[in-house]
Amino acid sequence: MGIQSGLPAGFSPDVYDVIVVGAGYAGVVCARRLAESCGFKVAILERRGHIAGNAYDYADEAGVLVHKYGPHIYHTISDRVNDFLSRFTDWTDYQHKVLANIHGTLMPVPFNHRSLRLAFGDERGERLYQKLVDTFGENKKVPIMELREKNDPELVEVADYVYENVFLHYTMKQWGQAPDQIDPSVMGRVPVFVGDDDRYFPTSTYQGMPAQGYTALFERMLEHDLISVFLDVDARDLLRLTETSASVCGRPYGGEIIYTGPLDELFGLDLGPLPYRSLDMVFETLDVDQFQPVGTVNYTTSEDFTRITEFKNMTGQVLPGRTTIMREYPQPYEPGRGQTPYYAILDDANRDLYKRYRARISGLVNFHCVGRLAEYRYYDMDGVTASALELSDEIISEHN
Ligand code: FAD
Numbered sequence: 440m441g442i443q444s445g446l447p448a449g450f451s452p453d454v455y456d457v458i459v460v461g462a463g464y465a466g467v468v469c470a471r472r473l474a475e476s477c478g479f480k481v482a483i484l485e486r487r488g489h490i491a492g493n494a495y496d497y498a499d500e501a502g503v504l505v506h507k508y509g510p511h512i513y514h515t516i517s518d519r520v521n522d523f524l525s526r527f528t529d530w531t532d533y534q535h536k537v538l539a540n541i542h543g544t545l546m547p548v549p550f551n552h553r554s555l556r557l558a559f560g561d562e563r564g565e566r567l568y569q570k571l572v573d574t575f576g577e578n579k580k581v582p583i584m585e586l587r588e589k590n591d592p593e594l595v596e597v598a599d600y601v602y603e604n605v606f607l608h609y610t611m612k613q614w615g616q617a618p619d620q621i622d623p624s625v626m627g628r629v630p631v632f633v634g635d636d637d638r639y640f641p642t643s644t645y646q647g648m649p650a651q652g653y654t655a656l657f658e659r660m661l662e663h664d665l666i667s668v669f670l671d672v673d674a675r676d677l678l679r680l681t682e683t684s685a686s687v688c689g690r691p692y693g694g695e696i697i698y699t700g701p702l703d704e705l706f707g708l709d710l711g712p713l714p715y716r717s718l719d720m721v722f723e724t725l726d727v728d729q730f731q732p733v734g735t736v737n738y739t740t741s742e743d744f745t746r747i748t749e750f751k752n753m754t755g756q757v758l759p760g761r762t763t764i765m766r767e768y769p770q771p772y773e774p775g776r777g778q779t780p781y782y783a784i785l786d787d788a789n790r791d792l793y794k795r796y797r798a799r800i801s802g803l804v805n806f807h808c809v810g811r812l813a814e815y816r817y818y819d820m821d822g823v824t825a826s827a828l829e830l831s832d833e834i835i836s837e838h839n
């Protein structure tokens with residue numbers, strides 16, 4: 440049915456079986472599943488001027504394919520997610536590699552065998568590595584917070600080095616808090632790796648970039664006669680919720696509503712804002728073939744920005760003489776200032792606040808929250824896709 444800007448005159452929600460808010464992974468995966476499995480007619484409302492949510496990519500003025508909302512690398516261990524998304528794209532065999540700039544020396548992150556030798560010298564690095572192997576086994580992921588609990592003096596030395604030079608300053612920039620003040624699952628995303636594999640996601644079974652980019656993947660997912668996308672439409676202007684019913688455009692709505700935006704926004708933040716961190720992404724095009732050796736370099740001991748991404752290194756795009764890089768400057772998030780809420784700040788108090796908002800919709804059987812924002816989770820693309828597939832399963836089984 441296509442993608443258009445704004446709602447057509449006389450738009451009637453009742454024509455649709457499903458209203459989806461948000462055209463990111465959460466919304467579009469649900470839309471596609473419900474259209475093709477139930478024959479549901481779906482309207483997607485998206486307040487931005489484009490599809491694909493935070494995975495959106497586009498060719499910049501220099502012709503470089505860039506990711507507007509930060510570097511996105513597809514990786515998963517889920518067959519189901521991979522089977523589903525692979526219907527809409529081929530993948531390149533890109534394997535993401537990250538180097539940390541530690542006082543001017545580039546070392547692999549996750550911190551691994553090679554990083555140890557670079558940090559401590561070949562001989563001592565090898566000894567320390569053997570100690571790690573003896574303690575944890577080879578090809579094992581060890582969260583830094585777990586490594587820090589060990590009492591052995593050599594392991595303490597490694598843990599202190601990695602904590603100070605990889606995690607402490609980067610995390611202070613990213614979150615405004617030290618690693619030990621943050622939910623352990625966040626640091627656990629980038630464990631020390633006891634092995635030689637220098638990929639950022641060494642245990643993901645599927646990894647790569649969509650061959651024509653993420654926006655193209657979304658265009659294909661949306662290519663369905665029963666799906667219409669309305670861009671530049673803020674659902675908050677149309678949607679009203681009470682404890683027992685939902686209305687769209689001023690009339691009670693009996694179809695399914697799938698909401699993928701921030702939950703607090705639906706209620707005017709009246710219990711207080713759900714805390715997030717934001718980022719300022721600063722792009723720069725340079726007249727060189729290549730700026731840095733890998734997709735992303737993390738600045739873990741210096742600079743105000745956390746990392747620099749060079750898109751051509753990830754997409755494999757061949758474009759001699761120019762390249763575009765992007766620096767990420769973390770920011771506190773303040774609702775109403777036009778920033779993007781990129782990262783939920785996960786702690787007990789914030790999870791409780793989320794639950795209180797969530798309780799507001801518990802009586803609404805046709806209203807569903809899914810996605811990184813609506814579930815207030817630190818999801819990667821595959822986690823959101825899995826969650827959207829599960830929600831679709833539930834809705835499909837209710838209607839069969
Ligand atoms: P979103 O992509 O945020 O989509 C939600 C959509 O809803 C948005 O388009 C928004 O405009 C719209 N919306 C919200 N409210 C309204 C409203 N009221 N009316 C209409 N529309 C509304 N994942 C990976 O797997 N690999 C990576 O390398 C990776 N890198 C990342 C880097 C950064 C900097 C960030 C922040 C995230 C990264 N992610 C990565 C995570 C990935 O971006 C998310 O998992 C995924 O995009 C979430 O999809 P979503 O649909 O839940 O949310």
Ligand code: UDP
Nearest residue numbers: 548605606609610613625626628629737739
């Ligand atoms: N982190 C760090 N140093 C690094 C890489 C990661 O301190 O070199 C910490 C930081 O707190 C970050 C978290 O680990 O927010 C998760 O990192 P990841 O790369 O998964 O973050 P994302 O890509 O989601 O921004």
